[in-house]
Amino acid sequence: MLKKSLFRKPKNELEYQGEGKRQYPSVPDDMYISCPECKQTLLKAEVEENFFVCPKCKYHFKLQARRRIQLLVDADSFEELDAELQPHNLLEFPGYDEKLAAAQQKSGESEGVICGVADINGCRIALFVMDPAFIVGSMGTVMGEKITRLFEFATAHALPVIGYTVSGGARMQEGIFSLMQMAKTSGAVKQHSDAGLLYITVLTDPTTGGVTASFAMEGDIILAEPKALVAFAGPRVIEQTIRQKLPAGFQRAEFLLEKGFVDAIVERTEQKQYLTMILKLHQGGICRG
Amino acid sequence: MGEAVVTSTEPYDHVLEARRKGRPTSQQFIANLTEDFLEFHGDRRFGDDNAIIAGIARIHDLPVTVIGIEKGNGLQDSIKRNFGAVHPEGYRKALRLMKQAEKFHRPVLCIVDTSGAYCGLGAEERGQGQAIAENLMEMMTLKTPIISLLIGEGGSGGALALAVADQVWMMENAIYSVISPEGCASILWKDSKKMKEAARHLKLTALDLLGMGVIEQVIPEDDPQDFTEVYQQVQTMLYDQFQCSLQKPIEELLQQRYQRFRMIGIQ
Structure with missing residues (x-):
């Protein structure tokens, strides 16, 4: 039985004295x-x-790339590719070395994307997953190179590619080289596509800038996570340009679905199953599952 | 503004010259580089974007497709052209005419002059990112020669969407950058006044980019106020380069185009 006095308000400050800090x-x-x-x-x-x-x-x-891979692919099926590639300060941009070191420490990754091959319910795929903890997945030369190599690998081995995007845009400390990654990756996507192979992108929050204007929007099938911000120019840039507040929900996944720029919004808990169904409809007998 | 710019080693001076009001725009380049230009309009999907002037023309005896981003001459025209800020329908018009060029085996000349693709509600609603992405992909395998000439500002993805080419040339005072020096300074240092410093670090001048293997040619501007001789020189260069590219088997040309971008920045 609880004492009634437990619930009464203290009558005066003196009652607290002697108790010290609560x-x-x-x-x-x-x-x-x-x-x-x-x-x-x-x-x-x-x-x-x-x-x-x-x-x-x-x-x-927000989900770190390694956790996402763990949640998505069959246990122990992931084999990483090009993990050894390290970003460099190509333009000797002031402060960039420190920024890279901090990003590497924060994310535990050497770059903002992890690439490799894996199985999803027995279907062999090439996979890239961008990491929000690495300068918000900004696009640098090594990121572009890893993604390009993955597409080239997938083309050579006739594998479908699944790509999870998250990006704040260009990595301006790499200047024009950052911009050139858009062309380079798009070229690799096109060769993969011309080989008749499947590419699925899953847009996650936020996917913006040069990544949206290149490989994120180049999938045969484009999926998005609920409420993910997907934009070319981010909301702040637009608000500064047009000098007015943006309507609620603008540039969210649901908005893109309505405007016709994504195929479907798929909740994270359903993604593995959903991707498996797509893969099986494309590959016929190739799936081992 | 004027002649001092030409010999300047301060990158931000190039930025100022590239943006200078009165600097020749795509309209002047098209008029002086080509003959019999016929402008064609519309993306066949949404509308016509006046920020892009496109059509067919002749360089000497060679039919070409010309696509130029147009900033406008004078206030009225600049407003009509949205100051060279392209909407998705502009990029889609460009792609439509590039596909047409491919069909009729016409080389494509892209003229680039933009501070960037337009940032606004309509542009986002109609898929600015998707429109640019599609151009990058399709241009990489467009089965006809492409040359992109940057005449003023080459602003980020909005410029790149017309610069996936066999060769990219720049006027001496043109700039090409992933972000404006002002934008870079304000994001990195929270101070847009440091744009000069940003311009130095971004390596956005034609000569810097030539040295980094991002472009093939720098067109000298002995007098930025008078391009009469420059036009003749560029016309000859374009004609020769297109003829040279047309001699190549298309698979070889496309392989070289892919490798061109594949190797940039690889040491």
Whole structure:
């Protein structure tokens, strides 16, 4: 039986004296997370089990590339390609070396994209996944090179490509070389396409700038995660140009679907199954599953 | 503005000259480089974008397709041209006419002069990113020779969408960059006043880009106020280069185009 006095308000400040600082029960920092969309406090383990999707409002948390690969492909099937490629400060741009070092430390990756081959429910694919923790997946020379090599590999081995995009745009510290990656990757995508091979892109939040204006929008089938921002010019740039607030939902995945620029919006929890169905409809007997 | 620019080693001076009001635009280049120009309009999907002037013409006896981004001459014309900021329908018009050029085996001359693809509601709604992406892909395998000539500003993806070519040439005072020096300075250093510094680091001048293997030719501008002789020189260069490219088997030309972009930045 609880004491009634537990629930009464303290009558005066004196009652606190002597208690010192009030102690709250301590919770390990990483046990709970708060959903940025619905602001609910969620058990982290529960969110993780749910593919990093909020069980309450289906908000799709940002997902590091390695975690995404883990969640997507068959266990132990992923073989990374070109992991050894390291970005360089080609233009000797001031501050870029430090920026790269910080990005590498933060993401634990050497560049903003991970490429390789894997199985999805037994279907062999070439896969690239961009990493939001690496300068928001900005497009540098090595990123372009890795993606180009992946397409060339996939063309040579007659593999479909699945690409997960996330990008804040160009990596301006690499100047014109960053821009040239758009042409280079597009060329590799075209050769893969001309070989009759399938390319699926999955646009995740946010996909913008030069990535949107190149390989992200070049898929035979373009999927998007719910509410992902997908734009050429980001909302802030447009607001500055036209000097007015943008309507709610502008440039979100649902908006692109309505305007005809994505094939379907697929929740993260459904993606593996959805991709498998597409793959099986394209490859006939090639799938081992 | 004027002659001092020509000998300047300060990259930002090139930026200023590239943007100078009164500098010849695509209209003057088309009028002086080609004969019998017929302008064709529309993307057959949404509308006609006046920021791109495109059509067919002749260089001496050689029929060509010409596609130029047009900033406009004078205020009225510049407004009509949206100051050279292209919408998706402009890029789609360009692609339509490139496909037409492919069908009739006409070489394609692209003239680039834009601060960037337009950033606005309509442009986003109609798929600016998708339109540019499609041009990059299709130009890479377009079965006819392409030369892109950058005459003023080469602003990022909006310029690249007309610059996937066998050869890319730049006027001496033209610039080509992934971002404007002002934009770069404001993002990196939160200070758009540092644009001169940004311009130096971005390596956006024609000579820098030639040295980095991004372009094939720099067209000297002895007098940026008078291009009379420059036009004649460029006309001859274009004619010779197109004739040379037309001699090549198309597969070889496309392989070289792919390798051209494949090797940029690889040390």
